[in-house]
Amino acid sequence: MKLANVIIVLILCLCFGCKDKPENKEVIDFIKDIDITHGIADDELDTSRKQPIFNVDVSLNGKKVDFTQLSTKENVVFMDAGLNIKLVNKNKNVCMLNFISDDLYTTIPNSFTFQSVNLPMNQQLISERKRSHIQVYIPETNTNKDVKILYTGEAIIQKLTEDEIEITFQGKARTPGETEPEKLYDFEGHINIQDYNIYDIRHNK
Known part of the structure; x- marks a missing residue:
């Protein structure tokens, strides 16, 4: 079972589990404070x-x-066939990016057109399908409505080294639990980070 899959499932279970709860403190706290390095040794x-x-x-x-x-x-x-990125600013705006692919570290650029949110929940832990998961949390009104997840579109890893990562994405996002097709949001981004701290837990480096 891949650690990358577990992280995605934890996020989605909490998000989609609060469809009818406009204020769910557990979801809010989890998304704001999630530690993607939990359980990883400091060394x-x-x-x-x-x-x-x-x-x-x-x-x-x-x-x-x-x-x-x-x-x-x-x-x-850095995980075997997985990449996790967490970006948090001073106002607790959060951008989470997760990618799963067997060729993650060997193919650049690497295009991801299938989003994890479209998998059945019972497949989230076991599926090895190539996919991405991108979401933002904006704590302006302190409700789960501030969460937006890429639903359709494309994410591309343009660069992926131990010194630099560049990612672009464009598509439509939705709020967790929302099913009405007209309630989609234009969602796009360009991320370039350099000389970041890395937790590398790959077995095959």
Whole structure:
């Protein structure tokens, strides 16, 4: 069972489980404070880095989401066939990106056109299908309505090294639990991060 799959499922279970609850503290706290490095030994963190450089441009329906003044701690996890990125700014805006693919570290650029949110929940833990999961949490009204997840579209890993990651994505996002097709949001982003801290838990490096 892949760690990347487990992380996605935990997020989705909590998000979609609160469809009829406009204020769900457990979901809010989980998304705000989720630690993608939980259980990883400190000696697996590479801290011998230069000053991190983060350029994060994310927008919903043409309106930019503030991702200035980002935390530069515990941002990136390299896993076997998996990549996890967590970006959090001073206002607790969160952008989570997760990619699963057997050719993740060997194919660049790498296109992902299937989103994890479209898998049946019972397949989230066991499916090895190539996919991505991208979501933002914007705690402006303190409800689960602030969560938006890429539903259709494409994410592309343009660069992936231990020193630089560049990702672009464009498509439609929706709020967890929302099923009405007209309630979709234009969702796009360009992320470039350099000299970040890495947790590398790959068995085959």
